[in-house]
Structure formats: structure tokens, C-alpha cells
Amino acid sequence: MPTPPAVTPRPDPVPASVRAWAGWSWRALVILAALAVGLWLLSVVKVIVVPVAVALLLTVLLSPLVRGLHRHARLPRAVAAGTALVLTLALVIGLLTLAGRSIVNGIAELGEQAREGFAQLTDWLAEGPLKLSTAQLDDYVSQLQDAVASSGQQIASGALSVGVTVGHVVAGALIALFCTLFFLIDGRNIWAWVVGLLPRGSRERVHQAGRRGWVTLGAYTRTQILVAGVDAVGIGVGAAFLQLPLVVPLAVLVFFGSFIPFVGAIVTGSVAVLVALVTQGWGSALIMLAIVLVVQQFEGHVLQPFLMGHAVSLHPVAVLLVVTTGSLVAGIVGALFAVPIAAVLNTVVLYLHGHDKFPQLGTGDHVPIRAKGHPVLDRAVAAAAEAESEAQATREEQADAPDATPGGSPVTS
Template identity: 30%
Template sequence: MTAPQNGREASHASGAARQGMPPWLPKAIAIGLALTAVFEVTVWAARQLVGFGVMLLISFFLAMVMEPAVSRLEARGLSRTPATLIVFAVTLAAIGGFSAAMVTLLIDQATQVSGEVPELFDTLVDWVNRTFHTNITTERLLRGSGNVETSVRQAADHAWGVSTTVIGGVFEVFTIALFAYYFTADGPRVRRGIISLLPPRRRAAAHRAWDIALAKTGGYVYSRALLALFSAIAHTAAFAVLGVPYAMALGVWVGVVSQFVPTVGTYLAAALPTLVALTVDPWDGVWVVAFATAYQQVENYVLQPRVTSRTVEVHPAVAFGSVLAGAALLGAVGAVIAIPAVATLQAIVSSCLPRYDTSPAVTSEAGLTGDVD
């Protein structure tokens, strides 16, 4: 085969290869790679902003809680900014007072327990020696627990980690408070801005849904706060009569936790004062449990129906399911806001969708006449 023939065959093969690749394929590959890169960057950014999104959600929820109180102060003649500052200051004072009481209680209890640890440890060692006929000494256990220098270094590392966590928590609280204030102070403007994005025919329904959300969220929190106040006063008085230490702090703990921690809040609230009472006298712990149980019955059958009759009406099974779903999605934040969110959704659906009479008389008449709804 001659050289010109080889050249013609090579050019023919390259031409066939060029003809075999569609002209749009390189562009499609480039677009596919670009879309993949955009998707990966978007997913990465979303993961990085999850924490910030949760803080915005908490801020918006707090703004919805404070909005009814601010509106009432506005109706009494105050301007928006002073009304927001007053409600915001009261909210911060309530949260700060509860936090301070709990921190004081925990620090005092931790100090007391740490002072009793050596005595408890000696008692435990004596019991082990008597029961199992051993000859264990406290000094031997302490020597075998490791190098003191290593323990000190580990304690320093833990202290640094705790300090970093505390600083991060303070920054998150400040961020939530800042956005909650701006969402509340600029509430009407935020509302108009969001609703203006909708078509005109949808704006009336959006206004109605927004009003329902504010009423349900504010009603839920205010009714729970009122029940928490009643519970805190009653339990504080009972703990003071029983001689339980830190009666006021424990009473506030029971009031807040029992009302704002869904489903299991009642049991968690009673656990802490029961443990504290047991350190004084076992019978005090029994009386604490008895009083908490009796008060819960009074709250369920007397107080709660009157306080929450016009606020949040959610079936217990729906409330429990919503709490589980909210906790699975957003953790503790989702569990707290799940019930008012479901109540709001339920109210919006009830107000927007038509309802038909399903009484036995109507359904039997419809079946006899052949009418179909």
C-alpha cells in the first residue's frame, strides 16, 4: 500500500470520527459539569447555613409571640419602637430570671455534691470491703486512677471546651435576640413585603392566614405562660411548706418545664425537686410526688380548660405526633414550636376549606334521595 493511500485512509478515519461526535455533545458535557458544580456548591452552602436558618426560625417564632403584645400597646397609644422595647425587655427579664435561678440551683447543688463525694466514696469502699471481704483502700484507688498531671491537663482541656461552647452559645443568643427585635419592630413592613410578592387575588387569604398564625402562636405561648405562673406559685408554696431547699427556684423550674416542654415536661419537671427533697428526707420526696400529681389533676380538669379554651385546640394524638416530627426535624426547637405550628395550620385549613354537614340526618337524607356532596 502506498503512502498517498495511507494518508487518504487516515484522513477518512479522522473525518468519520468527527462526523460520529454530535456537535452539541461538548456543550452538553460542559453544561452538565457546570450544573453539577452548582448543585454541589448549593448543597455545601445549605449545610453550612443550617444553624443560621434555625436561629432565624427561632427569631421569627419569638417575633410572632411578641407581636400581639406589641399590637395591644400600640392600640393604647404607644408607638411601635417603645412598645417593642417594653415587650422585649419583659421577655428578656423572664428568660434571664429563669436562667439565673436554674444556674444558681445547679451550681449550689454541684458544690454540695462535690463536697459530699469523698464521704460517699469512703462509704462505698467500706460497703464493698464488708460485702465481698476485700481490703480496698481509698488511697490505693486514687493512686491507680492515673497520673495527677494528666488529670489536670484533661481538666484544663475540658474547661477550654466548655468556655468555647459558652461563648458560642452567648453569640447565638445575641443573634437570635437581635433578629427577633428587628422582626418585631418591623413586623408590619415585613408582612407587607412578603404579601406583596403574591398575586392580588391571594393577598386577602395571606393576610387572614398571617392573622391566624399570630393569634394561635401568641395564644399558645401566653396561655402556657399563665399556666406556668400558676404552677410556679403553687409548687413554690408547697416546697416552702415541706422545707425543700431552693423552693422558689424549683417552683419556677416546675412551672416552666411542665408547660413548655411537650409531652414529657410534667415528668421532667417533678424529677428535679423530688431528687432534691430526697437529699433532705425520703418522706419529703414522697410528698413532692404526691403534690405534683394532685396539682396536675387540678390543672388538667380545672385550669387548663379555662385558660386554653380560646387559644390552641389540638387533639392529644396530633399534638404528640407533631412533637415527634418537630423533634426529628429540628431537635428541641422543633419540639417546642411544633404544637403552635400544627394549630396554626389546622386553623388556616379550617378557615380556607369548605365544610359540609355530616350529621346522621343529612347523610341518611342524601342516601335516600341519591344526592351526592
């Protein structure tokens, strides 16, 4: 029977590089689609996700205080957590009350000065380079009034949406306080339960990566509070030097706004300059602008590189891009949480790929061991059982092996 001729395979017309790029492309599309679905789900449950994220920030901030009250003041952990949370609420409410009183006392003066500033602006438009006539200015003002009057329905719907938003904020605040209290009381057991849901082989690495991410989050929170305090004190002292109204509200606004890197400092600084312009004119506005720039330069060239860079290990360019992306995706909330999320992910991913930023933490287990059969992190118990099993197997192998030397002579004990 004749042998069939060998069939020569046709060469693949698609180059190997194109096939490789095609493989990477569809995988990248699947990953992007999964990320898009995840972000959509987060947007659906943002009323829950955002308060839990705030609770995590408060927990990492208050944990040292709770530990101090528990160890040194001998308070039960639940009492220590409640005391720390009440003190924090009292501080925040006190700052907001002080700022509110300053606003109430100075709003009349500010309104009068704003009217004077508007009159000066009108005079400058009429007598300055633009040379606008009084009739033109009156026409522009009447058009503005008509536009405001015709948008009454939009204003009413906006007020309704604001009411809904206020309701969401109140509900979110209650959820955040509730979660913070129980994270402070029983956070280790909650984390142990979460890690225990994972496959046994991956629990230890996830636990150690989570510990390092928690340290990074704490370093970011404490450093950001320090940076915000420096910004608030610097701009507040400058406003007090210029004898501007609403100094305390401006300082409080700068403090809270500085938690959004770059963007918050620019916006709050602009508010301070605007107040100076309205109340005291161009000269004070330029001086206030110089003060704001000096404070921001000190923050950008001293505090951010040395403190924040060491805390989160992110380049300032990366911080700017992350904040911009977060604001585009989720607005103010995205800008607020973008940097801590990026910092924690950076630490966790580096650890999972073999680069430990915190080798001093070691591999000690700081999660309490729970009862057998509970789906939690029981590394110590599992390791002891495995060591005992290996020792038993070694003893059995030695018992079954012939007691002889390589030369065949019996071994005497």
C-alpha cells in the same frame, strides 16, 4: 380493498387499584423526599432559623404590650417596642440572677448533703438486700474513678464543643433580639412584603390564613406561659413546704422546662424529687413525688384540655406524638417548637380547605396599603380598580345595546 380486522385491545394485566396505589406511592415518595431536603436545609441554617422562630414567639407575646404603650402612653412605636423588649430582658435576667444567687448560696449545703446521701446509699448497699461487701464497693468506686480519669480527652473535646455551642447561643440570642425589635416595629410591612412576593391570585388567601395562624400562635404562647407558671408555683410551693434547698432555682427550672409539653414537666419534676431524696431521704422524696404528680395531673386533666386544647385545637395524643417526633428530629429545639408549628399548620390548612376557626376576624385587611408598583398586598386598591373597570364595561355595553323592549317598541326615557 378489504377492511383490516379490528384489533381488540389487550386487557391491562395490572389491576386499577394497583395502578392507583402506585400513583399515590411515587407521589408520597416525592413529597417525603422534598420534606427531607427541607429539614436538611433547616438543619444547615438552624443558627438563623431558631433565633427567628424565638423572635416570632417573643413578638406575638409582646405585641399587646407594644400596642398598649403606643395607644395609651402615646409612645412612638419604636420606643414602645424597645421599652417592651427591655422590660422582658430585665424580667428574665432578674429571674436568672435570683436563681443563680440561690444556687451559689445553697451549693455548699447541697454538696454536703449529697455526700451524706451517698454514704447512706453505700451503707444500704452493704447492709441491704444486695449484701455487697466493702471490698466490692471500693472496687466499683475505683473503677468509676478510673473511667472518669481515662475519659479526659473526651471531656476536653466536649468542653470545646460546649464553647462552640455557647458562641452559637450568644449569636442566636443577638439575632433573636434584633429580629424581635424590628418585628415589633415594622412587622406588618415585613409580612406585606412577604405576601407580595406570591402570585396576585393567592395573596389574599395566604394573608387571611397567616392572620389566623398568628392568632393561634399568640393563643398558644399565652396559654403555655400560664401553664408553666402554674407548674412552677405548685412545685415551688411544695418544695418550700418541705424546706428543700434551691427552691427558687427549682421553680425557675420548672417554669422554663414546662414549655416542652409532657417531657419538660417529667424531667423537671424528677430533678425536684432527686433533690428531696439527696437532702432529706426517701420520705421527703416520696412526698415531693406526690406533689409533682398532683401538679402534673392538674395540668394534664384541667389546664391542657380546657386551655391548651381550646388554644391550639390539638388532642393531647396529637400533642404527645408531635413532641416526640420533634424531639427525634431536632432534639430539645424540635420538642420546644413542635406544638406551635403543628397548631399553626393545623389552623392554616383548615382555613385553606374552607374551615375557618376564627370567622370573627372576617376578611378585613390589617396590612397597610403601600405605594403603587411596590410588590405588597394591595387588595383594597386592586378591588377598587377592578370595580371601576367593571362599571365602565357595563356602561359601554349599555351604550352599544339597542334601546328597545322585547316587543320591539322603543324605550322612552
